[in-house]
Amino acid sequence: MSTVPGVGSVRLRPAALTLMAASAVTCLFFFASAACSDDKPSAAELSEVEDIASRTFQSSPAEADFFFAHVTDNLLKTVLFSSREDCMANAVECIGEPSPVLEMKATAIDGKKAHTTVVAPFGTFVLRLIRENGMWKVDAMEATSDDLPPGVKSVDLHLVDFAFDFKAADIPSSGTFGFHVKNDGHQAHEVVVVKLPPGGSVEDALSQMGDDEEPAGLKLFIQPGQTVDMAFQSALAPGRYALVCSFPDVTGPGADPHFSKGMLAEFDVK
Known part of the structure; x- marks a missing residue:
């Protein structure tokens, strides 16, 4: 590169003008292309x-x-x-x-x-x-993924067709935790957490899902391959809980709910 003032710029000017002209023509021709504009969506x-x-x-x-x-x-x-x-x-x-x-x-x-x-x-x-x-x-x-507060334990929960895969021993007795959910299946799943009445069964949990009573936790439309964190609004009180997925089986002729195929599980908070 020349060190004489102005020489380098004079030599580069024709090439620069050529590039600028070509760029302008390209943008005019492809005016609808985002590549020709730095404008953000209005x-x-x-x-x-x-x-x-x-x-x-x-x-x-x-x-x-x-x-x-x-x-x-x-x-x-x-x-x-x-x-x-x-x-x-x-x-x-x-x-x-x-x-x-x-x-x-x-x-x-x-x-x-x-x-x-x-x-x-x-x-x-x-x-x-x-x-x-x-x-x-x-x-x-x-x-979407929830923000787990600092200090809240994250418990791995894998969703498969058709089961909940987790370690019940990982559930802390304090009830202060969240689920780190991964959908390893081929269909969308949900995680519904329902508190069972004393001595109640999973069947009781299924009957409760149609009532106005809100579940202890809910995460809908976890798509295949998706990973999300699921937080609870507060620590879960001591008791027995059920995990339920009621989405329909899109591969079966009867569109049976996933829980009818075994997508049910229970865990305790002591």
């Missing part, structure tokens, strides 16, 4: 994603047209455990009651993919969207 674009996700999440059977227009077949299969044809034929049961949204956050767009976090009364979830034919559609829904 507030309006992020708001559109959140609006689609929120309305879809809160849809009732009366809004079936909007719902089916904004969900993919993958979402129907992995969250509602149904084909599009079957779900549309019985929208009242398939869509069910609307689920309120308490908060939406951490929304991001990456090309034709987007995601947002939905906080609902029964859990916090990540909704993943894809853009098809100029329209955002909800494609997947998965559990």
